[in-house]
Structures are given as structure tokens and as C-alpha cells.
Amino acid sequence: MSHGHVHETSAGTSNRVKSLIAALEAANVLTEAQLDGAVESFLTHAQPANGARLVARAWTDAAFRRRLLADGNAAAAELGIDLAHWAPVKLRVVANEPGRHNVIVCTLCSCYPLALLGPSPSWYKSDAYRSRAVRDPRGILAEFGTHLGDDVEITVWDSTAEVRYLVLPQRPAGTQAASEQQLQALVTRNGMIGTALV
Amino acid sequence: MFGVGDRVRARVMNPAGHTRLPAYLRGRPGRIEHVLGTLPFPDQRAAGVVSAAQTAYTVRFAAHDVWGADGEPRDSICADLFESYLEACE
Numbered sequence: 476m477s478h479g480h481v482h483e484t485s486a487g488t489s490n491r492v493k494s495l496i497a498a499l500e501a502a503n504v505l506t507e508a509q510l511d512g513a514v515e516s517f518l519t520h521a522q523p524a525n526g527a528r529l530v531a532r533a534w535t536d537a538a539f540r541r542r543l544l545a546d547g548n549a550a551a552a553e554l555g556i557d558l559a560h561w562a563p564v565k566l567r568v569v570a571n572e573p574g575r576h577n578v579i580v581c582t583l584c585s586c587y588p589l590a591l592l593g594p595s596p597s598w599y600k601s602d603a604y605r606s607r608a609v610r611d612p613r614g615i616l617a618e619f620g621t622h623l624g625d626d627v628e629i630t631v632w633d634s635t636a637e638v639r640y641l642v643l644p645q646r647p648a649g650t651q652a653a654s655e656q657q658l659q660a661l662v663t664r665n666g667m668i669g670t671a672l673v
Numbered sequence: 674m675f676g677v678g679d680r681v682r683a684r685v686m687n688p689a690g691h692t693r694l695p696a697y698l699r700g701r702p703g704r705i706e707h708v709l710g711t712l713p714f715p716d717q718r719a720a721g722v723v724s725a726a727q728t729a730y731t732v733r734f735a736a737h738d739v740w741g742a743d744g745e746p747r748d749s750i751c752a753d754l755f756e757s758y759l760e761a762c763e
Contacts, residue, residue, distance in 0.1 A: 565709070567731075582695050609697065609750050610740065628747040635693045636729050636753035637712050 517561065518593070525556050526591035526641055527662035529568070530673075531655045534646040543568050547641070551591070558590050558639070566591070569632060570643040571669075576623055578616070578669035579632045579640040580608035586634035588641050592664055599668065609633060619670040642666070644673035675730060675759065679705045682762035683732070683754065691719030694758040698750075701739050702762050706751055707731035714755055728756045 543550035547566025665671035717725035736744030
């Protein structure tokens with residue numbers, strides 16, 4: 476079991492967070508009510524439905540798609556989504572195309588497009604995903620049930636600075652007649668991380 | 674300053690403090706994919722230098738330049754790296 480570093484338990488993390496909150500309250504930096512309000516606001520506004528709105532609009536509006544790929548923050552703002560509300564980040568949307576697939580990871584911590592996808596799944600923050608996504612993306616994708624041909628180029632986007640990545644999946648075949656709202660319902664969180672196809 | 678398409682190499686370094694240059698990319702050659710502009714420089718900000726900023730770039734590394742023969746020939750990794758993490762590469 477000894478391999479040179481400490482695995483922190485969730486109980487350990489929880490105790491550290493409690494101590495930090497107590498210290499901030501004692502220093503009059505925040506109150507419990509303010510903290511509860513911030514968490515509630517975050518959970519209300521930061522949801523995968525936001526990412527799905529961007530994707531469905533890009534599927535139905537070629538000009539919007541171009542703007543989204545060129546300047547993610549500005550395109551999200553058109554739909555009333557403020558990317559920089561939670562942290563000063565730049566959004567870069569990377570598009571899957573025939574023969575090209577994209578996957579996002581943060582090998583150094585757990586950077587994630589919170590405003591568009593909500594809180595990240597625990598596997599995204601796991602050591603296993605973070606280390607293997609860059610080393611063996613095909614193996615990781617296969618474990619998610621996503622099997623890509625050898626002819627597909629995979630780009631893994633390692634979020635090492637203030638850029639947050641979102642994958643624009645390919646529009647599923649046979650959805651020409653679907654409304655934008657129906658398309659939104661097809662978009663999955665994992666599809667926007669790149670571990671699944673839509 | 675680097676421009677899009679320039680060949681660069683991530684520096685070999687092992688600083689005592691905070692850095693956002695992943696160890697697996699140190700010493701690896703890549704190509705400037707995108708100029709991100711000026712961003713807060715984490716290595717200095719972690720040390721309390723609040724105003725520190727530096728030009729950052731998205732750099733694309735071929736999987737075989739990072740993992741040798743174990744990297745898939747068509748795959749690549751992009752990372753967002755600061756100017757001082759990079760050196761010009763012939």
C-alpha cells in the first residue's frame with residue numbers, strides 16, 4: 476500500500492472544510508447564511524442544462540456554432556449564461572467531427588466547466604481518470620462504452636490554466652426533424668466531457 | 674513571445690513551489706496551437722504576488738512525443754502553458 480503519497484479520506488477533507496468555515500466565520504469574512512446562499516445559488520444556476528442549451532443551439536444554428544467555437548464566453552452570454560460568474564475563466568468549445576474526437580481532463584486538479592455542467596462527477600476528480608485520460612484515452616473511453624476506430628484522431632485537452640473546455644458532440648443522425656428543445660434532451664454531461672458520444 | 678505554429682519544448686524543471694506545468698510534459702516538444710493572451714501566473718500568485726501575469730499558450734503535443742511508441746500515432750494532448758514554461762525548439 477505504501478507508494479509514496481497520502482490519500483486523503485473524505486472524512487479528512489470534510490473536517491478541514493469545517494475548520495476553514497469556522498475560521499472564516501470567526502474572522503467575520505462570511506456567515507453560515509451567506510455560505511448557504513452561495514451554495515444554493517451555485518446549484519441552481521450551474522447545471523448541465525446550460526451546456527445542453529449551447530450544444531443544441533450550435534446544432535441548429537450554423538452562425539451560432541461559429542461564434543461558439545470562436546469565443547465561448549461571448550456565445551454563452553448570448554444565451555444569458557455568464558461563464559465568469561464563479562471564477563474568471565475563458566471557455567473554449569472543441570467540436571467533435573467525423574474522424575476527430577475530443578476529451579477533457581484536468582491532470583493537476585479538477586478544473587471543469589462548472590457553469591455549463593454543474594458540479595463534476597467523482598470519477599472526473601479521481602486519480603485514475605486524471606492520470607489515464609492523457610496516457611490511454613482509448614482505454615478510458617472503452618470503459619465508458621465508447622469505442623472509437625483507429626482512424627479517429629483523439630485530442631485530450633488538459634485544463635492547466637484559466638481555460639475551461641467543453642466538447643461539442645456531433646449531432647446524432649436522424650434528428651433533422653427534432654426541435655431545439657428535443658435536441659437539448661439528447662445532450663448528455665458525458666457527451667460534453669467527451670467520454671461518451673451523443 | 675511565440676506565435677501559432679511555432680515549435681516549442683516544455684522546460685525541464687522541478688521548482689520547490691507551486692507550478693502548473695504537468696510533470697509528464699516536461700522536456701517534451703510540441704507546437705503552439707493558440708495564443709491565449711495574458712493570464713494570472715500561478716507559480717507567482719501561489720507565492721503571494723497578486724499582480725503577476727504572463728502570456729499563456731495552448732500547446733499541442735503528439736502522443737508519441739510524450740509516450741514514445743506507447744502513444745497512439747494519431748492522438749495528441751493539448752495543455753495551456755505559460756511563456757516561462759516553454760523554450761524555442763528547432
